[in-house]
Structures are given as structure tokens and as C-alpha cells.
Amino acid sequence: MGVIEVEDLRRVYRSRTSTFKRGMKEVEALRGVSFSVEAGELFGLLGPNGAGKTTTIKILTTLLLPTSGKARVLGLDPATQHRELRSRIGYVFGGDRGLYDRLSGLDNLRFFADVYKVPIREKHRRIEELLDMVGLRGRERERVETYSRGMRQRLHIARGLLHDPEVIFFDEPTIGLDPVGARELRETVASLRQAGKTILLTTHYMFEADELCQRVAVIAGGEIVAHGKPSELKAAVADRTVIEIETYGVDEQTLGRLRGLEGVTSVSTETIDQAQVILVQAADASLVQPLLGLLDGTTIGKVVSREPTLEDAYVELVREA
Amino acid sequence: MRSGFDISAMLVWPIILASIAFYLLGAKESPRLLFAAALGTAVMMMWAQVIVGAGGSLDNQRVFGTLELLVAAPVPLVSTIAPIMIGSGAFGVYGLVVTLVWGRLLFGIPVMIENWPAFLVALPSCVVAIGLLGLIAAATFILYRSAFALGISMQYPVWIVTGLLFPLSLLPAWVGPISWVLAPTWGFRAIREAALGGPVWSSIGMCAVVSVAYLAISLVCLAYFERLARDRASFRLA
Secondary structure, eight states, X not given: OOXXXXXEEEEEEEEESOXXXXXXXXXXXXXXXXXXXXXTOEEEEEOOTTSSHHHHHHHHTXXXXXXXXEEEETTBOTXXXXXHHHTTEEEEEOXXXXXXXXXXXXXXXXXXXXXXXXXXXXXXXXXXXXXXHHXXXXXXXXXXXXXXXXXXXXXXXXXXXXXXXXXXXXXXXXXTXXXXXXXXXXXXXXXXXXXXXXXXXXXXXXXXXXHHOSEEEEEETTEEEEEEOHHHHHXXXXXXXXXXXXXXXXXXXXXXXXXXXXXXXXXXXXXETTEEEEEEEESOGGGHHHHHHHXXXXXXXXXXXXXXXXXXXXXXXXXXX | OOOHHXXXXXXXXXXXXXXXXXXXXXXXXXXXXXXXXXXXXXXXXXXXXIIIIHHHHHHXXXXXXXXXXXXXXXXXXXXXXXXXXXXXXXXXXXXHHXXXXXXXXXXXXXXXXXXXXXXXXXXXXXXXXXXXXXXXXHHHHHHOSOHXXXXXXXHHHHHHHTTSSSOGGGSOXXXXXXXXXXHHHHHHHHHHHHHHOSOHHHHHHHHHHHHHHHHHHHHHHHXXXXXXXXXXXXXXXX
């Protein structure tokens, strides 16, 4: 049996459409999500914004009740056995929230150590260890409002680990971090896995999941659309070639013509600086010339043909969902 | 954590409230009545600190994203929220000192404490009772996102029905039973009777009785509203 077991989990959010009218709006955030995470595993939950990642984590961390379905963490039901479960799990989320800005980092840790029932005899030692681990030694007496985004995130991790939880939930921990800060944080997460912790990580950065996770599940529109090892997901698109074409100002009509070309599986775009990069998943690289032919009259920059990455597999899965 | 602005505001509020009492009661000629008005002002500030200050504090916890961390913590929610409420009430003791100093300087109100031991028991009893009444309100603050507005709206009604703004004898008889279940009524009585004479220990006893009742009610309410908040996803603003 897995440390985390999720079976046909559903969650509907209801909100009033007006203060004075009776109308209710319903949003189905989870539509029957199922997966399991083994002991000591680092499992990634990937998906775009609004896919249901945070809703899943909040149900598993006892903060939200599911509408239906089953969830088990360490054999306990987060909906009904929340009191027993809370001392055994840690929850770390990304962003600027979740800390007391006007207190020092040290005072934040002291407060949360009390709230998370760290024994008084161990509290000092545990805080010292964690300050060393997350690299905040020497800055712990400064107010959190003076901390950089990366320092805040490291303090978040220290807070989440104060009570030495068996299972740790990371909800987009590297969001908004600079590349160096994000890399340091990934190293911290990797070291926790090596220490035997069971970790559920949500992210929409594919390289992060590829680097860290042993298994991943892709969630889109509240449903799991694929799961397996990162290499298995990549294998699903391994028979394709990705062609990247740097252009400027291509309209939707032209993109439609590219999609209609025989052998083209998908076409997406992303903006990098002022350039528009067209990402084409195609049967093989021989389609480069026909594609450029359809872009006749458009300013073309760099053209690259490469093997698909996990991100390409992810884009394809989410697009199909 | 209180800022310098909070402490500065507490220097101004007593002047406004004591002035209202001073002129509204027409108590210029009676030092005892003036002193009672000053004590009433202090209790008004205790309630204001608990219901508005603590309401705002919980609202801030929601905005800062720390409310859900407190909920997700192993310790019961009551053990983290009750100190916020009682601490806010204790901040009202600072208001009492400021009121007495301003009363002495501006209106010549003498400081007259008849029974110091009883006064020193009455003061914390009043703080705890008012703080625990605020704890019941806090349970609803967790569920509803407009906690701060709700707090402000509960400030004046309690001042009125507990006789802090003007004597209960001016109000309809049916207000009496309502005042009996509200902590500021007994807290104010206890402090006033300790200072000016009266059956102080029975008032302190009533503070203890309502405190125990508030704690029991708030435990039930917090458990119920926490479950509702988990169902409605109302721990965060977004």
C-alpha cells in the first residue's frame, strides 16, 4: 500500500453568483483523480494553472474536504483523521505568503515550532539544524520583510520541516525564484528524498519534474491524463521531432495552415523577448522545408530540429486534454 | 505584533472616549462618577481591541496566508487563537493606564482604588472574560472573509447593552438579560466595584462563570466552523 493513496477524488467549488439572488455557480476542480505514492518516493504532479494541483494538495494536507472519493496519507483519512495526520505531514507552498513579515526569520521558526509541537528540549537544536540546511545562518535575526524571494522560500522549507514530517507536500516551491535560487531549492528537495522522505511535488516546470521526480502524473482540467516515469512520458512522443522556428508576428491563420500540413502533430507558440517561437511536433525533420514554405513572407530567425523533451510530452498531453 | 501606530492610537482614543463620558454624563461635579467613566472607557477599549484588533489580526492571518498554516498545525486552533484574543484584551490594560493618566491631566479625575487586591484580580478576570467572548466571534471570523467589517459592527452594540456608553437604567428592561451574558458587563462591574466599593467578588465570580461558558461555546463553534471552512474553502482570500 502506498504512503499516499488517492482514489476517484472529486471536488466541486460552489459560490454564489450574487449577494441577493439564490443562484450558485459550480466549478468542478477535480473530476475523479487517482494515483498513489510509495514510501520514500518523490512524486510529481504536473499541470497548468487551474488544473487541480493545489486542490489535490489541500485535500491531502487536511485543509479542504473532498466532495467525493477516497484519500489516505500514512493510512489516515485527511477528511476525518486530520488531528492525527497533521503532526506527521509537512506543507510548503511557493509565493510570498505564509510568513510573518514583521517578525525575524528566527521568531517565525520559534513560533511555528510551538504550533507544530516541537518539544522544547529539541526546538533550539532543530532550528539551528534547519537554518544551516537552508542557508539562512547569519540572517535569521533580520525581519522577514527584508528577505529576498529566495530567502523567504528557504524559510518556508525550514518551517515545513520543523517537526520532521514523514511526508512533505511541496506546492510549486520554485515559483518566482531566480535560476540560482530555484536550483538550490531543487537540491534541497533532492536531499530530502535521499534522507528517505516521501515527497509530493506540484510544478508546471517540466525540467524540474524531469530532474527530481521518479514518477509523475499530468493533471489537466481536473483529471489525470497520464502518469508514469518521466522517461515513459517522453517515450510517448519519442517517435516525433520537434521543430522550433523563430519568427516575428505570425497570425493565427498562418498557424492554422501549419497545423493542416500532413505529418504535423501539434503546433504551439511561445514568446521569448520580442520573438515568437513556433514549436511544431512533426513526424520527422524533413518537414522543415514545407513548414518554411508556408511561412513565406514572414521574417524567420533561428530554425532548430531536436528530440522531444518531457515538456513537449506535457504540452501534447495537456493539449489533447 | 503591535506597531508604534497602535500604541500611538491608544494615546488618542482614551481622550475621545473619556471626553464623551465626561460631557455626556455631565459628571463634572462628581469625582467618583468621573472615575467610573474613566474605568468604563478602559473596558470599552478592551472590547474594541478584542473585537476590532483581533478581528483585523485574523483577517491579516488570512491575507498573509498563515491562517491555513495554523489550521493545518497539530495543535488545536483554539490554542493559537485564544492567546490572540486575550492578548488583545490585555492591550486594553495599557488603555486603562493611559485613560487614568489623561483623566488626571485633562479632567482632574483622581485615581481612587478602594480594594487593591480585588482590583488586581478583577483586571485580569475582565481581560480573560472579554478575550474569550471575542473567541466566540473569532470562530465566525474564520468562516467569513469579511471578518474585519463584522468586528467593527459588533463594537458599538456591546458597548451600549453592557452599560459602558451610558447607564443600563436608560435602556428598555429587556436589555438587562442580554447584558448579563456579556463579559464587559461583569468585567466593568468587577473593576468598578474594586475601585469604588461594592460586591466585587461576586462580579469577579461572574467573570469566571461567563469565561468558562465562552470557552466551552467557542470550542464547539471553532470545531464546527473549521469543518465548514474546510468544506467551503474559505481559509484563503483567493
